[in-house]
């Protein structure tokens with residue numbers, strides 16, 4: 001398949017939109033491939049029934065190849081994995097670091113289509129203003145929901161919040177009875193969980209989307225385990241209280 | 252039902268099977284016992300094969316853009332420990348890996364129950380060498396062949412003499428256990444310690460060759476990658492540094508981390524997720540390790556004493 005739209009979000013991150021409708025729910029992923037190059041797990045960035053969208057940071061062979069060959073034929077397998085358990089919760093605080101934002105975009109779209117955006121708060125942390133993905137969408141989201149952005153370090157153009165994303169967590173302590181969804185680099189997830197616990201969220205209400213090396217997406221290749229679970233099969237989203245004793249959780 | 256066959260009957264059984272299945276067997280060739288095509292039962296060796304028959308279901312390397320083929324194969328002379336390897340792997344990959352699944356469904360394994368414990372083997376710890384599930388199970392004892400088959404293959408045995416001794420397999424199992432004893436697993440999944448010195452000790456002499464994984468009849472991990480000729484899947488090894496490497500980092504950068512993963516997968520993770528240990532006691536990984544790392548030490552080690 002070929003994307004019908006291709007847009008650079010930052011110097012190294014791009015968004016692709018396909019004509020196919022999204023048949024997954026927020027939190028799930030696809031295996032994207034280019035013949036002769038390889039396959040990579042990529043989160044779906046669009047809500048159910050919207051045009052299928054992915055946002056990808058170019059870091060290695062597949063992700064870079066696609067960026068450099070925009071008319072490349074892309075193979076899609078999926079959807080795989082579980083979904084953000086937002087239904088039936090009071091309020092959701094979704095915390096995304098870096099390239100963890102695409103499945104939160106999907107979450108916004110899924111919750112919006114069911115009229116639940118007032119139950120969502122998003123905290124998004126990027127390294128610098130230049131690294132912010134979805135600039136256009138963010139302006140629109142800010143009008144529709146409680147969307148807060150921070151950057152680790154600002155520049156002259158930036159007049160928003162500066163500081164790592166965990167510094168925004170004390171500001172959402174009123175939602176401590178709700179659920180928190182966390183996705184981003186391991187260190188960011190580790191400190192976010194600590195901060196959430198400090199602010200009264202319970203381990204049963206914290207959910208993490210984990211990233212592991214994945215080669216099959218279907219529980220066959222054996223690469224993506226966290227303890228007894230394969231992240232592709234039982235995840236990528238785990239309830240913190242179920243996995244908190246796994247020594248490899250935040251690696 | 253247990254049947255009692257003579258050597259001639261075994262040849263007849265072979266003939267019946269070979270009408271429907273392409274036949275392979277453990278065969279002595281140039282001082283090794285390897286699986287290759289056979290044309291009569293007499294060619295089958297009762298010795299343990301030099302390599303596990305894993306390759307029948309998980310090819311060392313293959314192109315996965317091709318459609319899995321349902322070739323009917325019968326493999327004679329597989330040892331019980333090796334067959335059990337497939338049964339344990341089934342719990343994770345059957346009906347998920349299309350190549351494994353189609354081959355599993357179209358392959359008959361005729362397993363031979365051992366009369367003596369192989370050098371270093373510890374199958375008794377996992378209930379071997381008599382299996383309670385099999386395609387066709389053979390015990391060559393007291394000059395006779397005692398044979399039992401799964402319902403799917405019982406038809407191959409009709410007409411042969413039904414054994415007077417319907418307990419011969421369970422008696423053999425008890426005698427075997429009495430003779431060789433077993434290593435007590437003793438809740439190994441709870442005893443192993445994350446920070447045990449054992450992992451770093453092993454790491455101090457392991458040379459990361461991956462032979463332990465390749466020889467193992469239960470190691471199913473594969474590497475999926477592309478090259479000029481297509482998308483490949485190939486035996487992989489959790490001992491290798493790249494196994495968990497991602498663009499973002501590596502969960503197991505140290506060799507000791509990876510050795511621990513191997514033993515935790517075998518003795519803890521699989522037990523928790525599937526209810527079975529991911530090991531059959533075949534000792535192949537010990538036989539093939541160039542630096543003599545012995546998985547039995549993981550079981551017998553006194554973690555509390557550290």
Ligand SMILES: Cc1cc2nc3c(=O)[nH]c(=O)nc-3n(C[C@H](O)[C@H](O)[C@H](O)COP(=O)(O)OP(=O)(O)OC[C@H]3O[C@@H](n4cnc5c(N)ncnc54)[C@H](O)[C@@H]3O)c2cc1C
Pocket residue numbers: 029038039040041042043044055056057058059060061062063064099102103210211212213214215236496497498499
């Ligand atoms: C469930 C899940 C969802 C993801 N969603 C996104 C997303 O929406 N956007 C995005 O930019 N990135 C996402 N990633 C990370 C992305 O999969 C990797 O950046 C990508 O696989 C790197 O592939 P590569 O071929 O470019 O890199 P190389 O380093 O050349 O990787 C070679 C192979 O290793 C594996 N691999 C390498 N790094 C990773 C990794 N971090 N995670 C999993 N497998 C890896 C893949 O099989 C890959 O093909 C996600 C990862 C997971 C596990």
Ligand code: SF4
Pocket residue numbers: 463466467468469470517529530531532533534535536537546
């Ligand atoms: S003894 Fe070694 S090779 Fe044999 S099943 Fe156990 S781990 Fe695998």
Ligand code: SF4
Pocket residue numbers: 456457458459460461462463464490536539540541542543544
């Ligand atoms: S066979 Fe031995 S040396 Fe080779 S990787 Fe396994 S434990 Fe290490």
Ligand code: FES
Pocket residue numbers: 213214215216217218219220221222223224225230231232233
């Ligand atoms: S990606 Fe292969 S088992 Fe999870």
